[in-house]
Amino acid sequence: MGKYYLTMMSDVKILECLGHGEKTIGELKKTLGINDAKFLNAAISRLARKGYVTVRKPWFRDFRVKSTGRTYAPPNTRVIAVMNLKGGVGKTTTAVNLSAKIAEAGKKTLLVDMDPQASASFHYEISSTVGTYKVLTAEANISEAITATCNKGLDILPANLDLAGAEAEFPGYSGMSKLRKSLTEVADEYEYIIIDCPPSLSMLSINALCAAESVIVPLECDQYALESLRNLEKVIDEVRKFNPILHIGGILINKFRPQEDRAAEIEQKIRQNYKDNTYNIIIPYDDATAKTCQTNVPMNMEAIEAPMVKAYGKLAKEVINNG
Ligand SMILES: Nc1ncnc2c1ncn2[C@@H]1O[C@H](COP(=O)(O)OP(=O)(O)OP(=O)(O)O)[C@@H](O)[C@H]1O
Numbered sequence: 001m002g003k004y005y006l007t008m009m010s011d012v013k014i015l016e017c018l019g020h021g022e023k024t025i026g027e028l029k030k031t032l033g034i035n036d037a038k039f040l041n042a043a044i045s046r047l048a049r050k051g052y053v054t055v056r057k058p059w060f061r062d063f064r065v066k067s068t069g070r071t072y073a074p075p076n077t078r079v080i081a082v083m084n085l086k087g088g089v090g091k092t093t094t095a096v097n098l099s100a101k102i103a104e105a106g107k108k109t110l111l112v113d114m115d116p117q118a119s120a121s122f123h124y125e126i127s128s129t130v131g132t133y134k135v136l137t138a139e140a141n142i143s144e145a146i147t148a149t150c151n152k153g154l155d156i157l158p159a160n161l162d163l164a165g166a167e168a169e170f171p172g173y174s175g176m177s178k179l180r181k182s183l184t185e186v187a188d189e190y191e192y193i194i195i196d197c198p199p200s201l202s203m204l205s206i207n208a209l210c211a212a213e214s215v216i217v218p219l220e221c222d223q224y225a226l227e228s229l230r231n232l233e234k235v236i237d238e239v240r241k242f243n244p245i246l247h248i249g250g251i252l253i254n255k256f257r258p259q260e261d262r263a264a265e266i267e268q269k270i271r272q273n274y275k276d277n278t279y280n281i282i283i284p285y286d287d288a289t290a291k292t293c294q295t296n297v298p299m300n301m302e303a304i305e306a307p308m309v310k311a312y313g314k315l316a317k318e319v320i321n322n323g
């Protein structure tokens with residue numbers, strides 16, 4: 001069961017509390033022991049928008065909330081952050097290709113661009129001013145900001161450079177769960193949400209880790225691979241205090257060139273140290289991708305049969321089958 005089931009527990013509790021009857025907001029607050037009026041109001045608006053409750057306001061009285069009797073189906077969304085604190089290892093390439101391949105397998109998917117470099121959005125040639133930044137700062141609703149991509153079944157929450165300014169705007173604990181709260185609004189529309197993270201430890205990456213249930217870590221087999229993994233593990237351990245189900249979903253060896261000095265040796269070391277956590281599939285080094293400095297495999301029809309594209313197809317299967 002996906003993480004968003006946990007978030008939706010508040011919605012389930014509200015519906016249970018209502019039963020087939022009607023209650024005032026005050027009564028709901030008291031019965032459920034919820035002191036945060038904003039949180040309760042947001043949950044009620046969400047339930048009303050999705051047709052689970054109706055809300056009416058009798059003259060001079062408190063709002064009254066009534067169940068419509070519709071059966072609640074908690075979303076089973078899997079939220080995966082693609083992260084490595086090291087730059088240029090293939091996070092965006094992985095997020096873009098994996099999300100496209102999961103969508104191709106018939107699973108409705110949302111790609112979230114959490115990087116101010118906006119490479120994933122650039123890939124889809126989307127330069128909207130309404131994107132992750134405005135969603136996180138509550139200037140826009142997430143549903144308005146999400147756009148369809150040219151890949152069937154794949155939507156994107158785009159980013160732009162404004163996102164670089166978000167850091168200063170989310171100080172403290174409450175700033176960590178902005179993305180998670182926004183994704184809750186659309187969680188039941190997607191089976192997979194894939195987050196492309198920036199290459200740094202920032203409020204943006206922490207937001208991604210607080211929203212995700214698992215992390216895919218792309219890396220290159222170089223001398224920094226194990227160190228970057230250890231650093232990321234420390235960060236994940238810290239974030240687990242706030243998001244206990246967060247875990248490494250898999251380490252993904254990328255840009256692999258077996259003929260390269262020490263590549264095979266480092267691959268072995270990674271597999272020894274992270275035995276159950278390393279994907280069987282390896283993404284080979286792809287000359288065309290490297291030359292064009294692009295992530296554009298799913299849109300590039302000529303590349304459809306390229307080994308790299310096939311590898312991402314197999315990765316998508318591994319991710320889907322690993323449940
Ligand atoms: N399998 C591959 N073979 C060859 N080149 C690749 C491969 N994967 C990614 N690249 C290239 O490596 C570069 C970095 O990839 P990408 O942008 O996906 O990394 P990133 O980790 O998202 O970078 P950043 O940290 O800047 O966000 C790009 O030029 C991309 O085209």
Ligand SMILES: [Mg+2]
Nearest residue numbers: 091092115119
């Ligand atoms: Mg990137």
